Amino acid sequence: MDNCYDDSCKLPDLLEQLPQESFWDKPLYQWDGFWYRAYHLEAAMAFRSQFRPLQDDVFLASPMKTGTTWLKALCFSILQRQLDVDDDDDPIPESQAKKKIVDDEEDPLAKNHPAFYVKTLEVQVFTEKPPPDLSGMKSPRLFHTHLPYSALPDSINKSSNCKIVYIARNPKDTLVSMWHFFNKFRKPEQAPFPFDKAFECFCQGICLFGPFFDHVLQYWRESLKAPNKVLFLKYEDLKRDPKGEIKKLASFLERPFTKDKQVDEVIWRCSLDRLKNLEVNKNGVDPWVGVQNNVYFRAGIVGDWKNMFTAEMSEKLDQITQHKLEGSGLHL
Ligand code: A3P
Numbered sequence: 001m002d003n004c005y006d007d008s009c010k011l012p013d014l015l016e017q018l019p020q021e022s023f024w025d026k027p028l029y030q031w032d033g034f035w036y037r038a039y040h041l042e043a044a045m046a047f048r049s050q051f052r053p054l055q056d057d058v059f060l061a062s063p064m065k066t067g068t069t070w071l072k073a074l075c076f077s078i079l080q081r082q083l084d085v086d087d088d089d090d091p092i093p094e095s096q097a098k099k100k101i102v103d104d105e106e107d108p109l110a111k112n113h114p115a116f117y118v119k120t121l122e123v124q125v126f127t128e129k130p131p132p133d134l135s136g137m138k139s140p141r142l143f144h145t146h147l148p149y150s151a152l153p154d155s156i157n158k159s160s161n162c163k164i165v166y167i168a169r170n171p172k173d174t175l176v177s178m179w180h181f182f183n184k185f186r187k188p189e190q191a192p193f194p195f196d197k198a199f200e201c202f203c204q205g206i207c208l209f210g211p212f213f214d215h216v217l218q219y220w221r222e223s224l225k226a227p228n229k230v231l232f233l234k235y236e237d238l239k240r241d242p243k244g245e246i247k248k249l250a251s252f253l254e255r256p257f258t259k260d261k262q263v264d265e266v267i268w269r270c271s272l273d274r275l276k277n278l279e280v281n282k283n284g285v286d287p288w289v290g291v292q293n294n295v296y297f298r299a300g301i302v303g304d305w306k307n308m309f310t311a312e313m314s315e316k317l318d319q320i321t322q323h324k325l326e327g328s329g330l331h332l
């Protein structure tokens with residue numbers, strides 16, 4: 001199956017051979033154990049065959065709805081580091097610090113959605129024909145992908161020093177976030193997709209770029225094998241201890257913070273409250289996916305699943321989670 005990624009491979013021929021399932025009333029195709037929309041699969045192939053990594057590239061990776069947008073904003077801010085806080089030790093009073101940042105015309109995140117700066121390769125880059133030239137990008141280049149580890153080009157996961165930052169999330173909140181997100185693509189006259197159907201699909205592993213647990217476990221295992229190459233983060237840890245997690249992230253990216261207030265600045269710049277209230281994210285449109293930017297910023301609550309799950313659903317997904325993660329050392 002591996003040579004299906006050859007340039008000569010014709011997608012319609014490939015699709016005919018692949019298992020197909022319906023997800024939110026749209027077809028998904030299973031390739032090498034994971035589920036794709038046809039155009040993502042085609043883009044994944046182009047990514048595999050055409051991408052030329054640089055040694056200092058940084059890849060963000062995630063299943064859908066696990067905090068990708070947050071991670072994009074954080075890594076972009078850390079690598080960019082045009083932060084305007086003084087480097088002295090005097091703490092800036094909180095009210096002043098916020099005003100300074102809100103008024104900050106220098107912050108690119110105030111002008112564009114984080115996805116403008118950190119592109120998802122199989123959605124925003126390799127869907128174009130021909131794909132844009134990436135060679136002129138400033139180093140270190142920062143990209144994102146939803147592809148599973150096993151589908152990344154060998155040039156990234158086997159033969160380069162590129163760093164990968166992965167973000168995972170509790171499967172229940174991930175599913176609820178996904179449900180809200182995909183409902184935004186439904187026509188106004190359509191009712192929300194039945195949650196119980198979405199739940200069953202997810203439990204069977206059928207979701208875009210899923211199965212969720214296989215995706216998470218591939219990156220988890222790689223992070224254990226090569227901790228200097230793959231950093232594994234969890235959404236819940238970032239919410240619970242943003243300072244600790246963001247310091248860890250900055251050190252991994254070789255941009256360690258020297259002052260606590262630099263960390264506070266990044267936390268605030270990338271906070272859900274700030275980003276969701278920026279004009280560009282309230283009223284702007286995502287030209288690649290064709291939705292309003294505001295759909296990427298919702299509640300951001302750990303445990304939001306309690307508003308959607310029945311007790312039976314909760315128990316069933318707990319059992320699946322326990323079974324899938326057993327012996328891995330990973331807890332979600
Ligand atoms: P909810 O739907 O639970 O609110 P992704 O970026 O991978 O699509 O994930 C979207 C989820 O991350 C949404 O979760 C969204 O609200 C949350 N999110 C987006 N930006 C965030 C931020 N800056 N901080 C915390 N959570 C954020």
